[in-house]
Ligand SMILES: Cc1ncc(COP(=O)(O)O)c(C=O)c1O
């Protein structure tokens with residue numbers, strides 16, 4: 001198994017690693033496949049634009065790289081546009097992932113959705129196409 | 143950047159002395175050992191010399207040594223060969239939960255064919271209980287297969303005691319000694335071992351050559367059918383170069399076993415001390431003393447092994463992990479789960495396996511580089527954040 005140069009770059013130099021105090025949306029999802037965890041924080045302004053995004057990830061190289069890329073891609077987007085940051089989009093932006101690592105990029109999409117869901121719940125908003133995240137493990141963590 | 147190789151349980155380079163010894167068998171001494179002309183005798187003699195070298199290393203007789211194509215084949219042969227030969231007597235095998243997949247998957251295969259397999263559990267150090275073993279024995283038990291030393295956590299099982307129990311009950315005893323041969327002293331007579339698997343590439347011989355020791359008087363069916371090689375027990379033109387390498391490598395390793403053992407134990411303990419004293423929230427996996435001299439296995443909480451390996455690799459360090467993310471199957475190591483680690487802790491495991499080529503400087507470099515790498519991954523970990531926030535008790 002080998003990672004693309006882009007994946008290695010985002011793994012070795014992750015963008016947006018960290019947390020946001022009092023974030024407008026926070027999503028934590030667990031990966032049913034290998035047991036890894038990804039947490040994404042979104043800072044969203046009154047116009048619904050993602051001002052900042054940060055992540056924390058407990059997972060493999062691909063999980064870290066997809067978190068990094070996903071946070072890069074959502075920054076500056078409206079919450080509706082953020083829905084376009086799918087696992088496919090993240091994978092393409094990283095020049096692909098080895099087949100066994102595709103599931104790690106799903107985690108990034110789910111984490112963004114979970115953070116957006118959290119934002120919607122807190123602000124009484126709705127985003128077209130956004131469903132309640134299935135792998136949200138915030139409840140489990142308590 | 144210099145490469146520092148700490149994955150000697152995965153494989154080893156062919157030793158210089160071994161390479162010199164085997165080179166002629168690729169070109170000048172190429173004859174098929176089964177042929178009648180003069181030059182074939184050279185190949186034949188080389189194979190027989192290697193057989194003697196292997197036998198001597200484990201206290202066996204020459205005609206109890208069969209060459210195979212590696213550890214996996216030897217394990218398959220011992221288990222399937224016994225199963226086929228003794229199925230009329232009974233269809234029960236006892237093994238452990240921490241065997242190599244070459245044993246576990248072979249047993250699972252037999253289960254599909256009507257065999258009953260008992261997988262003995264292990265304690266937190268990876269040791270089986272002799273009482274569990276005795277209790278598992280049934281009138282229809284035909285084989286006990288327990289590994290000599292575990293490839294992941296290095297734990298050395300009580301082989302002599304197991305051999306004694308097996309012998310008292312008249313049950314065949316096979317041990318996968320792939321990780322032990324050349325590292326710990328083995329005497330198949332004293333230990334009452336009936337069958338023993340080994341593999342060349344774990345001790346400085348080439349890949350693709352192995353041995354199954356089968357005590358005289360033990361009958362097992364053939365696994366590889368074909369020509370009459372290995373006294374008709376294992377077909378296939380002899381891998382002369384590999385076999386010569388196996389003989390030379392085991393002779394060298396056995397001659398140096400005390401010296402190398404002492405050196406590796408010193409390095410191993412330096413790694414364990416250096417890591418556990420400098421990094422919080424880590425634990426040594428496996429037994430502190432009943433352990434292969436070159437094995438270190440440590441779990442770091444809150445972090446994942448593949449990320450750890452990639453960062454170590456960026457510093458030129460080669461190591462391995464039992465993390466689910468590195469396994470291809472995405473299952474965490476069955477060995478780490480069997481010793482009671484939660485998934486999360488199995489995730490953060492690091493295995494360092496040393497050889498006599500490693501130095502104190504390399505070990506100190508590892509410790510120095512590992513400290514900031516673990517810190518960096520923890521800063522990235524949502525689990526560590528939860529811990530710091532006191533959300534989750536450790
Ligand atoms: C304990 C154990 N058994 C069996 C094997 C398989 O040996 P080979 O690679 O020679 O087939 C290995 C090597 O990975 C091992 O560590």
Ligand code: FES
Nearest residue numbers: 034059060104467
């Ligand atoms: S997070 Fe486990 S394989 Fe990627």
